[in-house]
Amino acid sequence: MNSFSHENGILFCENVSIAEIAEKFGSPVYVYSENHIRSKARDYLTSLSKPGMICFSVKALSNIHILKILADEGCCFDVVSAGEMQRCFAAGIDAGKLIFSGVGKSEQEIAFAIKSGIFSINAESFSEIERISKIAAELDTVAPLGIRINPDISIASHEYIQTGKKEDKFGINTEDALSKLKEISNNPHLELKGIACHIGSQISDTAYFKEAAKSMLRVISEIDALDLTCSFIDMGGGGAINYINEKEMAPQDIIEAIEDVLKERNELLVLEPGRSIVGNAGALITKVEYLKSSFAIVDAGMNDLIRPALYKAEHKIVDVNLSLKENKTLKVVGPICESGDYLSQESQLQADEGDYIAVLGAGAYGSVMSSNYNSRARAPEILVNGDNYRLIRKRESVADLINPEINL
Numbered sequence: 001m002n003s004f005s006h007e008n009g010i011l012f013c014e015n016v017s018i019a020e021i022a023e024k025f026g027s028p029v030y031v032y033s034e035n036h037i038r039s040k041a042r043d044y045l046t047s048l049s050k051p052g053m054i055c056f057s058v059k060a061l062s063n064i065h066i067l068k069i070l071a072d073e074g075c076c077f078d079v080v081s082a083g084e085m086q087r088c089f090a091a092g093i094d095a096g097k098l099i100f101s102g103v104g105k106s107e108q109e110i111a112f113a114i115k116s117g118i119f120s121i122n123a124e125s126f127s128e129i130e131r132i133s134k135i136a137a138e139l140d141t142v143a144p145l146g147i148r149i150n151p152d153i154s155i156a157s158h159e160y161i162q163t164g165k166k167e168d169k170f171g172i173n174t175e176d177a178l179s180k181l182k183e184i185s186n187n188p189h190l191e192l193k194g195i196a197c198h199i200g201s202q203i204s205d206t207a208y209f210k211e212a213a214k215s216m217l218r219v220i221s222e223i224d225a226l227d228l229t230c231s232f233i234d235m236g237g238g239g240a241i242n243y244i245n246e247k248e249m250a251p252q253d254i255i256e257a258i259e260d261v262l263k264e265r266n267e268l269l270v271l272e273p274g275r276s277i278v279g280n281a282g283a284l285i286t287k288v289e290y291l292k293s294s295f296a297i298v299d300a301g302m303n304d305l306i307r308p309a310l311y312k313a314e315h316k317i318v319d320v321n322l323s324l325k326e327n328k329t330l331k332v333v334g335p336i337c338e339s340g341d342y343l344s345q346e347s348q349l350q351a352d353e354g355d356y357i358a359v360l361g362a363g364a365y366g367s368v369m370s371s372n373y374n375s376r377a378r379a380p381e382i383l384v385n386g387d388n389y390r391l392i393r394k395r396e397s398v399a400d401l402i403n404p405e406i407n408l
């Protein structure tokens, strides 16, 4: 499925011309395909052969209008902060559909999650488990607990997006977790609800998911041996998408691989996909301001899309309107005062000054990672559905940036 494609040289998202959106809302602007998002969510939901939960990873794209669409499809959500929880609540999502992950949960965030009635708090250290227990005791209640295991698996992707090796900050070493299970289950303020792992992102081989599932099988077997039970096994997210030439992981293949290892188990299978649902649903549209030797200097920078600068990530960039002009080999760079501010080291583009180009694969970790560096206001977000489109986040104004310094 390709949500952005040219027809007679004009780039469309679904049935809407990208140039029309850029003319109306200005650039830079993020554009998303609603039907792409719905169809990817459905791929996950319908691939589960047993009861489970598809918890969209809110960090990938947290706009509340997108969360509403995913809730409408039947997704639950993986959140990593009180902010993300509140985004879910603003989208009308019940706390019982939320799993709270993350290594650094504050006391306030844990109390907020427990009081809200969250489905599970997936803890990543013994200190955190102690903190959860203490807060639950103060609130005179029982906290729903998941234990995030670090299975010590190294995947083939950028080192910053690997999370399952023992030297990473995430999760609890398997042996250590096993040694504390009994103690945890005896704690009257904790209810052991599940076990979790997330080995990293942009994974393009099912073998890694199988390996992680085997580690989880070992943990769940120990839970059986101790005569304990839990209700879910959370395998995290991580499915790869095709940016330029990468192998895309079909949700069905990921789920089949995991279900095959866990076929004897009856716990709910939880997955936390982010990128594979929204990544190729989005593009960042930007205008060429200047051409200077082999540089195309555009009006979007690393503050709008930091992935190339941060991970040397490669995104396909295409002309919004193709003509009969010749292609140029261009390095696409932004207006920010840093040499690392680029969107592509080498793209074949026809664009002249004043033309729009589209950075594809920008739906996940695009807008959510944007910043105000160089006092640049964040770009608006537009959602396309068939022939229609609507603004789902306004362009920030300079007043939005400086008011917190004025209104003290």
Ligand code: LLP
Residues within 6 Å of the ligand: 057, 060, 078, 101, 102, 161, 163, 198, 200, 201, 202, 236, 237, 238, 239, 272, 273, 274, 275, 276, 307, 311, 364, 365
């Ligand atoms: N679950 C947990 C606990 C996670 O930490 C993450 C992502 C996910 C699920 C979703 O993973 P996904 O399905 O999207 O791969 N900013 C980086 C990616 C960081 C991923 C962080 N954790 C990037 O732009 O590539």
